Amino acid sequence: AQSVTQPDIHITVSEGASLELRCNYSYGATPYLFWYVQSPGQGLQLLLKYFSGDTLVQGIKGFEAEFKRSQSSFNLRKPSVHWSDAAEYFCAVGAASNDYKLSFGAGTTVTVRA
């Protein structure tokens, strides 16, 4: 079965600074990888996803993520953070052998300071 680790529970970043959120997954074959964002009082919204092809994936709101098979990682980045990016971010992994099941990480809370 697949699993996900998000090593950082909480990150504080200044507005305008860059942001990188780490995600490590465990799965033997090529995984389906997702990043979701959850703002306070909201459900989860998809930022981007990776299945195959170009390992650098562009998403909404200026986010991008890079799949690195050798490191089993799928880190999320944004060059310049806005105050509205304060939220909780979840990495998730799916597997073709395991339909219906997305495994989520515990999440990283991002605080943006002025």
Add this chain to the structure above:
Amino acid sequence: ETGVTQTPRHLVMGMTNKKSLKCEQHLGHNAMYWYKQSAKKPLELMFVYSLEERVENNSVPSRFSPECPNSSHLFLHLHTLQPEDSALYLCASSQSGLAEDTQYFGPGTRLTVL
């Protein structure tokens, strides 16, 4: 109305009460999901329905009872809950339930069990 809606948004109930959570998706999807979200823990998949048939039941206590009368509606019936069941309950839907499908989430029902 678009997307995935959930009612009520907040629910407080005693351990002897019976209540139901409702989810409706307006996306024409065939798969629907119930998740439990507790603070600082990964989302826990509870139930999955595909074309109105239950396809996953992740060892959820019988005090939680799902119902999917059609592909647009999903219910979670609650009875004799415990305080540890207090959490945010999220509903999601996806096109077909395949691992690569994007899941679309509702805003959740914040449940408090006294």
